[in-house]
Amino acid sequence: MGRGPLSGSAPPPPYRSELGNARHDTRSRHRCRSCGAAAVRELAQHEEITTTAIIDTETTPYNRTLVNKAVATGLLEPHHAHLPVLSAPPVRDRVQAMDPQEQTVHLRSGARVDYDALIVATGSVPRALPPGITSPAALESGRVTHLHSLDDALRVRGVLDRTPSPRVLIYGAGFIGAETAGILRDAGCRVTLAASSPIPGATAFGAQVAGQLSQAHRDTVDTHFGHALTRLELVESELHAEFTDGRVIAADLAITALGTRPHSPSPWGGAIAVDSRLRSRDHENVYAAGGVAVHETDGTTWRIDHWSDAEAQGAHAARSVLASLGRADAPGPTDPAPSTAHRSTSTSISLLDTQADSGIRAPSLPVPSFSPTTELVGSSESAAWTPAPT
Ligand SMILES: Cc1cc2nc3c(=O)[nH]c(=O)nc-3n(C[C@H](O)[C@H](O)[C@H](O)COP(=O)(O)OP(=O)(O)OC[C@H]3O[C@@H](n4cnc5c(N)ncnc54)[C@H](O)[C@@H]3O)c2cc1C
16 A cells, blocks of 8 residues: 555645744634634734634644645654644634624633634535435445545545555545545555546636646546436445446445535634625624635635635734734735645646746645646636646
């Protein structure tokens, strides 16, 4: 399998995030992760502001990008992905609901936290398969999973560890699905990458680039594009995945990678619409950043769920809070251009920040065996993507 836990200290993660000091006065609340941590760091520069970071009890904040790149294959242990802790202890609790009228947050413990400004950075959750596709036995087998959290990574690793030359079906050929296909192939798995679309990514990248990517997938792993998954059954100890064309693919593990949807507690229960300064469009003194925030430009709504952009948005939301409190100048509109890099089966994808003066290309991830390199240039996840000039 070419996998094995690291001994000694871990290499630095591909993206770095710092957690700042959380002792300040006029109150501002948020949950802390890539995005929340960046907001803390920004607010920490103002000692007169009290910042309270609320971090879910169940998890230690971690670098989510390492879930598929390193933890699922055993290259890193889960604790290697943990982010640095806050220097002042955060509130460890889960937010049950927020009350924008009363300007208070209700926690699972029963406690409530009042705020003058609230930054919501609760991220996203993976999109599920439609109900009824996965049989109860397949679900209970632990062989069907998303790949979004450290727990998911350990589930994947458990199946890979106990299966010689595992057959892995990945359903969904977006960023996470395609990248994971390449990673697991290199780890010794027999991978099939499947998608309902005949040319996965055509909406995001345009037909030409998506066509090149699809070809790269075909050259690298088994593919089954253009047919939707209709049923996942457990037959003895293997999964049988049935598609609309009648084909049945047998696998030891099925990973669903159907994208994410924004996630937040009540009263939103999902996306939070924000203006260009990341202020909620519906409620005073509420801000949202990262995977939970939905932006609108010229009547088009869009959302970016990328690590570096979440971090940038967290800092930007904090600067908007500071401006609203009269502690800083207004930061201006948020820059929606992510600068990030993904690997897609054998292809390295760099998303360039076209609005940055330097136009510097994001660093490629340290993964082996790139063959064709495709550069995609764009300013947001849902914008039209065009190939970079070579
Ligand atoms: C497998 C994988 C690989 C990825 N690789 C890349 C990559 O290579 N490059 C890239 O740019 N992006 C990548 N991404 C996307 C990137 O990880 C996300 O865009 C980023 O994590 C979003 O940050 P966020 O802070 O908005 O949300 P999250 O990172 O999801 O953080 C949200 C936090 O809020 C907490 N929370 C949620 N609800 C509550 C509540 N009610 N109470 C208290 N706390 C709560 C959660 O526990 C979590 O800690 C990857 C994602 C995945 C799943």
